[in-house]
Amino acid sequence: MRPLAIGQRSETVRRANLSAIVRELHANGPRSRSMLVARIGLTRSAIRSLLGELLAADLVREERAALRGTPGRPSPVVRTNPEAMVVLAVEVNVDSLAAAVVGLGGEVVELVRVDRASGSASVDDTIAGVVELSRRLLADRRRRNALVGVGVAVAGVVRRRDGLVSMAPNLGWRDVPFGERLIAGLGLDVPVTIVNEADTGALAEHLRGAAVGHEHVLFVTGEVGVGGGLIVDGRPLTGVAGYGGEIGHIPVNRDGRRCGCGAIGCWETEVGEGALLVRAGRPADGGRDALDAVLDEAAAGSPVALNALEETGHWLGVGLAGLVNLLNPELVVLGGRFGRIHPYVADSIEEELDRHALAAPRALVRIVPARLGADASLLGAAEVAFEALLADPADWMRRSNRVELASA
Ligand SMILES: [Zn+2]
Numbered sequence: 001m002r003p004l005a006i007g008q009r010s011e012t013v014r015r016a017n018l019s020a021i022v023r024e025l026h027a028n029g030p031r032s033r034s035m036l037v038a039r040i041g042l043t044r045s046a047i048r049s050l051l052g053e054l055l056a057a058d059l060v061r062e063e064r065a066a067l068r069g070t071p072g073r074p075s076p077v078v079r080t081n082p083e084a085m086v087v088l089a090v091e092v093n094v095d096s097l098a099a100a101v102v103g104l105g106g107e108v109v110e111l112v113r114v115d116r117a118s119g120s121a122s123v124d125d126t127i128a129g130v131v132e133l134s135r136r137l138l139a140d141r142r143r144r145n146a147l148v149g150v151g152v153a154v155a156g157v158v159r160r161r162d163g164l165v166s167m168a169p170n171l172g173w174r175d176v177p178f179g180e181r182l183i184a185g186l187g188l189d190v191p192v193t194i195v196n197e198a199d200t201g202a203l204a205e206h207l208r209g210a211a212v213g214h215e216h217v218l219f220v221t222g223e224v225g226v227g228g229g230l231i232v233d234g235r236p237l238t239g240v241a242g243y244g245g246e247i248g249h250i251p252v253n254r255d256g257r258r259c260g261c262g263a264i265g266c267w268e269t270e271v272g273e274g275a276l277l278v279r280a281g282r283p284a285d286g287g288r289d290a291l292d293a294v295l296d297e298a299a300a301g302s303p304v305a306l307n308a309l310e311e312t313g314h315w316l317g318v319g320l321a322g323l324v325n326l327l328n329p330e331l332v333v334l335g336g337r338f339g340r341i342h343p344y345v346a347d348s349i350e351e352e353l354d355r356h357a358l359a360a361p362r363a364l365v366r367i368v369p370a371r372l373g374a375d376a377s378l379l380g381a382a383e384v385a386f387e388a389l390l391a392d393p394a395d396w397m398r399r400s401n402r403v404e405l406a407s408a
Pocket of ligand 1: 248
């Protein structure tokens with residue numbers, strides 16, 4: 001590779017620095033100028049000049065700081081402008097569809113979740129449902145004009161390059177060119193990225209939830225199926241094509257039930273919602289209402305419900321012990337319905353970790369419920385949609401003519 005000319009090199013550095021500032025404000029909220037100087041590691045004058053560009057493009061806003069009674073001039077507070085750019089986040093799950101408009105900085109402008117009756121998860125119905133939600137949320141012209149990307153989380157095995165859903169056993173999909181069809185249906189002139197819902201859940205919990213400040217995290221989400229998202233050294237681990245993290249299909253019981261993927265005794269056949277409901281004496285496909293009822297019964301002390309939850313907790317612990325040995329995470333975040341049952345399964349999980357995991361990694365791991373609740377995967381889809389902008393805000397400013405407008 002030829003060395004870059006000095007002009008090119010300084011341009012590369014400028015773009016990287018703009019990216020660092022916007023990322024910092026997006027992830028951590030308002031910052032004083034002096035805090036940005038400390039966090040980004042640039043001089044005061046360099047930060048001032050870069051902020052000038054971002055202010056001119058209306059990506060950030062600056063407010064005078066309140067006097068704090070400390071010596072010296074107060075440093076102005078810089079924050080992202082959530083109206084300047086928004087993304088559309090979408091979550092496709094077996095029993096619900098959700099969409100949200102999220103502004104730069106992570107502010108949720110509007111969020112809609114609709115339940116779906118079982119049997120309505122066909123590809124056509126799903127695309128029609130997402131298109132309808134998108135039209136509703138983007139009806140406001142200003143919002144539509146501020147849209148920079150769409151992120152879609154799907155409960156299935158997704159190829160990141162083009163959104164092909166290779167397999168989504170609980171939706172009943174196989175080799176569906178979902179990305180291609182959804183892009184055609186939405187008809188929006190912004191990038192659309194389709195990813196696995198556990199991967200987006202991990203991103204969101206790492207950035208704004210239970211895993212903030214932790215660099216080695218396993219996010220395990222339980223809905224109808226079970227998914228895993230990994231943060232390794234602070235970065236998401238997705239595998240070659242985005243297929244990584246399919247922990248729901250780790251074999252745990254050779255005498256177990258047949259899984260939606262075709263194999264016998266996958267982890268999700270023991271810890272998925274269906275198994276819990278059957279143990280609690282209900283139909284496997286009872287859905288969220290049935291789970292609510294089991295949790296109510298458990299709260300009232302019903303032995304059947306408590307035993308069903310405890311048994312699920314033991315199977316959760318068996319699978320987690322293997323994953324702890326393999327990955328040595330510092331934190332396991334239980335999301336989706338696992339977050340809701342956490343108080344009832346925590347002890348059984350710890351027992352199985354003591355029994356099955358190696359002592360050294362076991363001693364370092366903590367199991368916690370997700371902090372973002374049921375919306376973790378949806379909020380993570382927003383982060384995926386913001387990624388291109390955060391990586392190179394200068395490119396976005398140039399293409400959207402914000403620079404020319406600002407200097408005109
Ligand atoms: Zn399976």
